[in-house]
Amino acid sequence: MTKKQMIALLITMIITSALVSAATVMGGIWYLNKSTQTSSPDIGSVLENSPFAFLTNEDPKSEGPSFHPLEKVVLTVKGKKQTHFVMLELAVETRRPERIKDLDNYMPIVKNSLLKLFSNKTFDELQKSGSIELLQNEVKETLLVAFAETDIVQDIDDVLLTKYVVQ
Structure with missing residues (x-):
């Protein structure tokens, strides 16, 4: 051969x-x-x-997305003459709601991450047109980074702003 x-x-x-x-x-x-x-x-x-x-076994997924609302978060932002307040209500979209049932226990991490994100924001930045979509993307990225060291990050499909008030 x-x-x-x-x-x-x-x-x-x-x-x-x-x-x-x-x-x-x-x-x-x-x-x-x-x-x-x-x-x-x-x-x-x-x-x-x-x-x-x-x-x-198939991966247990629900048919459609499920939304888990988070506690509202109130933050301050700098203005030209005064301090302004931002109130956010967020919802986490998932297709595995049973896996993120303990998400509320992580609210200190969520609040800390958002506090860091908004510490560099000004009132004028938040009032620009198109700022909500940009802000939503920044919030999502911030929370995904905050949850990166937990098992929950795998089950978060999206982070939505459900209420956004700047005063």
């Missing part, structure tokens, strides 16, 4: 081995699923706790 033929034979053996292994794993999963439907639920719990559970 030539060197080229040996390499082709080796590659064919590796591919065949991978296909046989994959078929064996999938057949085992199929068998466990089939036997779970006709026998005791203990076998199903074995499959659910196995490393291959991701192959049998």
Whole structure:
């Protein structure tokens, strides 16, 4: 045999081995699923706790988005002659509401992040046309960065301003 033929034979053996292994794993999963439907639920719990559970269970997502309202936040911004107040109400959009049920426990992080964001804002910046869309994007980015070290960040699809008052 030539060197080229040996390499082709080796590659064919590796591919065949991978296909046989994959078929064996999938057949085992199929068998466990089939036997779970006709026998005791203990076998199903074995499959659910196995490393291959991701192959049998779909990711639990709700049909449409769900919105989780946050506490309102009141901040101050600098003006030319006086200090102004900004009141924000936010909502977090998610498709996994059960995973962010503890989001309210993180309100100190939310308030701190927004306080830092608005400390550099002025009243005139907030009154410009188109500032709401820009502000919404900045708030979203700020909160995603604030939640970056938590598991919640994976489940936040969007952050919406539901009320915005500048006085």
